[in-house]
Amino acid sequence: MTYCVAMRLRAGLLFASDSRTNAGVDHIATFRKMSIFETPGERLITLLNAGNLATTQSVLSLLRQRLHQDGPHLLNVPSMYQAAELLGRTLREVVERDAGSGTLSQGVDFGANFLVGGQIRGEPPRLFHVYPQGNFIEATEDTPYFQIGESKYGKPIIDRVIDFDSSLTEATKCTLISFDSTIRSNLSVGLPLDLLLYRTDSLAPAQPHRVDGDDPYFNRLRRGWGEGLRRVFARLPDEDWFR
Amino acid sequence: MTYCVAMRLRAGLLFASDSRTNAGVDHIATFRKMSIFETPGERLITLLNAGNLATTQSVLSLLRQRLHQDGPHLLNVPSMYQAAELLGRTLREVVERDAGSGTLSQGVDFGANFLVGGQIRGEPPRLFHVYPQGNFIEATEDTPYFQIGESKYGKPIIDRVIDFDSSLTEATKCTLISFDSTIRSNLSVGLPLDLLLYRTDSLAPAQPHRVDGDDPYFNRLRRGWGEGLRRVFARLPDEDWFR
Structure with missing residues (x-):
């Protein structure tokens, strides 16, 4: 499985993904799930993916191959909307090719979900969730984040602390805590994490971070969050249910 | 959907369930998911269920019908193991009857999960998870709790604070927080909650509690937990990711 989060805030964009891929518990591997397409000063587009690894x-x-061919590609489409459309079309093309005949598919799920976000000069930053069917939805001020993969364990903390006006620093802190909760409860999500932050209108070169088990900040957060939760829990009132 | 939790601790047993049932978002109803079978002084058996409501x-x-007939039933089986076996057999009987012909089933999932726990005099308290296939597993000191239904949102807090030596008071506090997190993040789980606590070897009559949105203790917990989490979050260190 996989866990990916992307947020579109007033301050900018955040992308985060784990790196564990598994087909059963005895076939676990590490794959990067974050892909960056950029022309510094003009556009930055980031993709996160979850689902069938072949797809x-x-x-x-x-x-990537089509970046060097005629026709629309991620470095020449004029808007993020068209980037999401292109991604959806490519996803449908692959799934139709691989699942197409049906006779060999033997119940395999060829589907995949993508988050695609970024900024192209002339537009504000935008973020889309592309479904396995190739259609897509866009993040708004009311719903500023999307998750794909094992999203449930880490959703409550995001729901509690993030809104469109959160800073990128807060959003990163919250995202790392969300990953920590997920990793503790689900073996199929694992370190290292890939993290990319983008400041609105900067159009600066991407500086992705890799966060592994030795990362001192991540470890301070994990420890501080775990201790803090237990402290809050211990201080909550008790009730006598047998009275 | 549904969310149910049961715990088997040194101090006793805890059972909790929500009461929302839905078939699509436009067909939502309230059904109790906790059932109690008891002979005070001799046995207390509690069932929680998730899955197909007809099943x-x-x-x-x-x-219930078989309590008044010859043959094994929940008020005469000599052990909790046999109670779980009887439940599994009855579940298989219903699913085979309803899904049996296949021609009418049209992709409907007839499956259901049950948690069944309690104490029969002469045995310690025991807790089982009965799967849709009718087979079952038992909670142990290492894994003292089971969840069925929408279990993921509320799992991290249980993983962090509960072990076999937790008190029933702590376990109840944690369970209510786990339900609060689930209800906030998932529309298909809703109040009121049913809660039953059982003290090891008491064999006392069951005193189930119903916790609704007006419950003062539940509301203090929800508020205290939400404020506490945001306070812990705000105090965690920030990192400058753009340095």
Whole structure:
């Protein structure tokens, strides 16, 4: 499985993904789930993926290969909307190719979910969730974040602390806590994490961070959050249910 | 959907369930998911159910009907193991009857999960998770709790604070917080909650509690937990990711 989060805040964009891929518990591997397409000063587009690894790798290979061909590609589409549309079309193309005949598919789920966000000069930053069917929705001020993969364990903390006006620093802190909760409760999500922050209108070169188990900040957060939760829990009132 | 939790601790047993049932978002109803079978002084058996409502209601109707017939039933089986076995057999009987022909089933999932726990005099308290297939597993000191239904949102807090030596008071506090997190993040889980606590070896009559949105203790917990989390979050260190 996988866990990815992306947020579109007033201050900018956040992308985070784990790196564990598994087909059963005895076939676990590490794959990067974050892909960056950029022309500094003009556009930055980031993709996060979850789902069938053959499908997501093929989609990314085709998107990269087509950067050098005529026709629309991620470095020439004029808007993020068209980037999401192109991604959706490519996803459908791969799934139709691989699942197409049906006779060999034997119940395999060829589907994949993508988060695609970024900024192209002339537009504000935008963020989309592309579904396995190739259609997509866009993040808004009311719903400023999307998750794909094992999203449930880490959702409550985001729901409690994040809104459109959160800072990128707060959003990162919250995202790392959300990953910590997920990793503790679900073996199929694992370190290292890939993290990318983008400041609105900067159009600066991407500086992705890799956060592993030795990362001192991540470890301070994990410890502080775990201790803080237990402290809050211990101080909450008790009730005598047998009275 | 549904969310149910049961715990088997040194101090006793805890059972909790929400009461929302839905078939799509436009068909929402309230159904109790906790059933109690007891002979005070001799046995207390509690069932929690999640899954197809027709299946769970039929299983419970058959279990109740058979209390007045010859043969094994929940008030005469000599052990909790046999109670779990009887439940599993009844579940298989209902699913085979309803899904049996196949021609009418049209992709409906007839499955259901049950948690069944309690104490029969002469045995310690025991707790089982009965799967849709009718087989079952038992809680141990290492894994003292089971969840069924929408379990993921509320799992991290239980993983962090509960072990076999937790008190029933702590376990109840943690369970109510786990329900609060689930209800906030998932519309298909809703109040009121049913809560039953049982002290090891008491064999006392069951005193179930119903916790609704007006419950003063639940509201103090929700408020205290939400404020406490935001306070812990705000005090955690910030990192400058753009340095």
